[in-house]
Amino acid sequence: MTVPDLMRCGVLLLVALACDSAVAEESRSDVTPLVISAALDEDVFTPLLDAFQAAYPLIEVDFREGSTLEVDNSVSADSPAPDVVISSAMPLQMARVNDGWARRIDSPQARMWPDWAKWRNEVFGFTFEPIVMAYRLDLARHMLPPQKHADLHRLLTSHADLLRGRVTTYTPQASAIGYALAQQDARYSTRFWELVAAMGQLDASLENDTRSMLEGIEEGRYWLGYNLIGSYAMAYAQHHPDVIVQVPMDYSLVMMRMAFVHRDAEHPEAAETFVNFLLSQDGQHVLAGQTPLFSPLTDMAGPWTAKRLRDQVGEHLYPIPLDATLLAFVDPARREVFMRQWQETFVLPEQTSEATP
Template identity: 45%
Template sequence: MRTLRCYWLTLVLGLLPLATLADETLHYPADPTTDAPRPLVVHAALDLPQIEPVLQAFHRLHPEVELTYRNFTTLDLHQRFLKAPDQADVMISSAMPWQYRLVNDGHAREQLSANARAWPAWARWRHELFAFTFEPIVMVVRRELDERYGTIQGHADLLALLERHGRELSGRVVTYDPASSGAGYTYAIEESRLSPRYWELVAALGQARAQLVDTTDDMLEGLIEGRYLVGYNLLGSYARDVVAAHPELRLVVPDDYALVTRRLAFVPQHAPHPDTGGRFLDFLISETGQRLLAEQTALGAIHPALDGPGTAEALRRELGDALRPIDLGPGLLATLDDLKRQALLSRWQREFSRYTAAPP
């Protein structure tokens, strides 16, 4: 999302005198009085404005650490790791199946700190892979859509809207491309299991010639500019602050069901600086780090000691049974089976193209 991202990079540059920016990279040099700087390289699929408060706080606590943070798309992050598994000290991504497969294949170091041992079992796999956020998947609509067609509150409302007004909304709807987005594929396979009407919704999206993109940023940019009237399956953590800054937009946490994704972090087996990597991961799951997530970001904290605004417990109280967290467990591997993946993507394209002579 070029316009929005440039704005955020400018904002971050103004706030961080210790940070220098190049493309999607933040660098915090070690305190110049440190005799032996301790490098830390974090590779992630997590936009800079969301992670910056955590990086800044960690660097204040550990000024001897020379911290480099690089942001990628989910699939690019995964592919880079496979080509060079010894380049990062910490890996972070919301593409849960890909992270799980890397750890299952033996790419992660065991973490046995007090925080790691006490971390909730539902938010970790063994002591190698740790979920540290709680992020609902949402819709974002322009208020003019509400005024023209009525209010959307859930998936059934969206399906009805597209079936009745698909022609009028042609090209004005946007969602992830599951073939090129790891997050989009994850949501597609989870929804195909969860909702008996999911394939009807995919066909309706195709009938409305929905635009397919790779990131939530791409969707938000088009919604802000008015090119799109409704965005489907955005990361709520990215959408919340943008919607708050744009009164013409409305955020919808679906009232029938809302998938919840979680950022997964691990220290690679061949990390060049595993000690500082482990220290950073431990900070992510500490009460201090989690409080930062709850109070200064929209990522959603998991720590069981926290239950105020910005936490998983608060969301559970607000949304109850509508929340559908994606399970962190062996079931994630099935989503990446080559034959199953190809079968799902083939059906997705077939349903999406059902009412058109050619794919949009």
């Protein structure tokens, strides 16, 4: 090949590379980013994220996992704001929406979503997750595992020596979901404070999240956990046979992950597309078939549905209402009163007296 031929080939190669670069740049410009701030374990949520990406390949998801308090803080503190906000801390989500941080969605999916699982078409509860107890398998060698709240209280009082320091639950002081669950328990159970006192007497460990409780049970540091998020516990138990999950048979609280589009979303169309997908038959089918988050839709088929849960537990499921009553739980005065009672009830009597001047 002559020099002129080589030069012509070089020119053609440069032109081809320039064209490829231009195509790639144009392709990148077609991709819309989508920032999701979520108090939701990404490992559990991955099947739905994957299904969304397959359906909408030109939307690039930036999933930012955080605690309930971190996600709540992101609503007003992050700049730019997240496009979609998802959290299990239902009172905090409702407070943000009530304060005007959410965009109303006017879509067929939003209009058709059950009224009991949405508010003003601005925030939507898209899961149906029971609150459960969990225990180590070898607990059964020492005592009959609890199936009801009364069983749990009886174990805490009759097997105090064995269970001291081996019980765990959420801390309502540092966990927004922990506080919400404690408030709801006090609402439904007349013996809630007796249970709190019994856990305090046994030096129960207070954790910030369900995963820490589950890991403690798996490692043997804890024998028994109370008020864990069922979706996480069930997913964890699938890979850790020493962990047994029990949905309480007398009553079980049910929480819903609440999602809304941020009013200052930089990518509102992508955000609405994502929320609509959560509410769609396709999205709920993935939720019910591939995640333990449970679909709230009564006509949805799959192993993880509200209907199947009711078939197993009966009518003793108490969904936390997604309505304006949630706002009472973020009232500072109410929180102060509740937390004072919690601390006085949970802390051991001798610790209380020592702390009193």
